[in-house]
Amino acid sequence: MPWVPRVARFMESSDMPVSSIIIRSLTKQYANLTALNSFDLEVEQGSIFGLLGPNGAGKTTLIRILTTLMRQSSGEVFIEGLDTRTNGLKIRSMIGVVSQENSLDRYLTARENLVLHARLHGMEKSLYNRRIDELLELMGLSDRQKDFPDTYSGGMQRRLVVARALVHKPQLLFLDEPTTGLDPQSRRAVWEYIRSLSGSMTIFLTTHYLEEAEQLCDRVAIMDHGRLIALGSSQELKDRLSGETVYDIELERDVEHYSSLLGSMPCVSNIRRIDNKIQVSLEHWECLSEIVTALNGAPIRRITLKERTLEDVFISLTGSGVRG
Ligand SMILES: Nc1ncnc2c1ncn2[C@@H]1O[C@H](COP(=O)(O)OP(=O)(O)O)[C@@H](O)[C@H]1O
Ligand SMILES: [Mg+2]
Numbered sequence: 001m002p003w004v005p006r007v008a009r010f011m012e013s014s015d016m017p018v019s020s021i022i023i024r025s026l027t028k029q030y031a032n033l034t035a036l037n038s039f040d041l042e043v044e045q046g047s048i049f050g051l052l053g054p055n056g057a058g059k060t061t062l063i064r065i066l067t068t069l070m071r072q073s074s075g076e077v078f079i080e081g082l083d084t085r086t087n088g089l090k091i092r093s094m095i096g097v098v099s100q101e102n103s104l105d106r107y108l109t110a111r112e113n114l115v116l117h118a119r120l121h122g123m124e125k126s127l128y129n130r131r132i133d134e135l136l137e138l139m140g141l142s143d144r145q146k147d148f149p150d151t152y153s154g155g156m157q158r159r160l161v162v163a164r165a166l167v168h169k170p171q172l173l174f175l176d177e178p179t180t181g182l183d184p185q186s187r188r189a190v191w192e193y194i195r196s197l198s199g200s201m202t203i204f205l206t207t208h209y210l211e212e213a214e215q216l217c218d219r220v221a222i223m224d225h226g227r228l229i230a231l232g233s234s235q236e237l238k239d240r241l242s243g244e245t246v247y248d249i250e251l252e253r254d255v256e257h258y259s260s261l262l263g264s265m266p267c268v269s270n271i272r273r274i275d276n277k278i279q280v281s282l283e284h285w286e287c288l289s290e291i292v293t294a295l296n297g298a299p300i301r302r303i304t305l306k307e308r309t310l311e312d313v314f315i316s317l318t319g320s321g322v323r324g
Helices: 006-012 059-066 088-094 110-120 125-138 154-166 184-197 210-216 234-241 255-263 287-294 310-318
Strands: 019-030 033-044 048-052 074-079 095-098 172-176 202-207 219-224 227-232 245-251 268-274 277-282 300-305
Touching: 019 059, 019 202, 033 059, 033 074, 033 202, 033 219, 033 227, 048 210, 059 074, 059 172, 059 202, 088 095, 095 154, 110 125, 110 154, 125 154, 154 172, 154 184, 184 202, 184 210, 202 210, 210 310, 219 234, 219 310, 227 234, 227 310, 234 310, 245 255, 245 287, 255 268, 255 277, 255 287, 277 287
Parallel strands: 048 202, 048 219, 095 172, 172 202
Antiparallel strands: 019 033, 019 074, 219 227, 245 277, 245 300, 268 277
């Protein structure tokens, strides 16, 4: 199903949002492999943007180019209006990066890791000490600041890496799979911190977790094989999936009888039986009243609208095969 590109929609509106990131026809070739293929995207200033895609889709390659760690084969990238090919130094001073691996210095304490980062960014001691105190507090790591990262849990290490990326007060924060491998509690803690930053900077994150994108991101892009395949808010993406509405009808008994009755109705486009539940897909929501009439006298326990998830969209766009 086609969708209106965000850029085109902006042109129509009078108060045009400012794009923090502009990507045009970006292509990256690794020998014979095309990791990014004519990729176009704009990310609005101050928003949280989520890039989803299966393994090998090209997410890390894209982040590496956006953060000037790698050069594209062709196409253009502008970070706050600056071309990544000619303004690497300036761009690196404006961005914070949380790479896929933690890359903490294990021979420095947590605080020393942050101090090193501040000094690499040429910050004054009086300035960075206060900033580091604030960040350790924000990330819930003040008590453990004198410990070495190896003694930290996975979630604490990840929070420390996020803190490190924020020391020099970046305008943009890039996070490559910030919560992969974390337990649900730690993941939620990292989400809280990311959410608390929203509005104060542009946040660009990649993730495997659809719930993460739904919880955090204003807009989501789904990519596969180096190409952008869908773009919008998670609600817009779910709405685009199909016009059908799906209801679960749970019965006390007579499931067989009612499933064949409903199955014979023209407005029911699909029907599935799961234990004492009948799942019907309706072409239009108006069909629901016909269904209710047909179920008159049936021992109904409950009828629920089955909410579509971003996962449904993801699977429908990228297929259900497992990637290496
Ligand atoms: N340095 C590299 N040299 C050659 N191929 C690479 C390199 N980095 C990544 N690739 C390949 O490019 C594709 C995209 O990889 P990547 O950007 O890491 O995807 P993702 O982060 O979405 O898993 C994959 O097929 C991967 O094997
Ligand atoms: Mg990756």
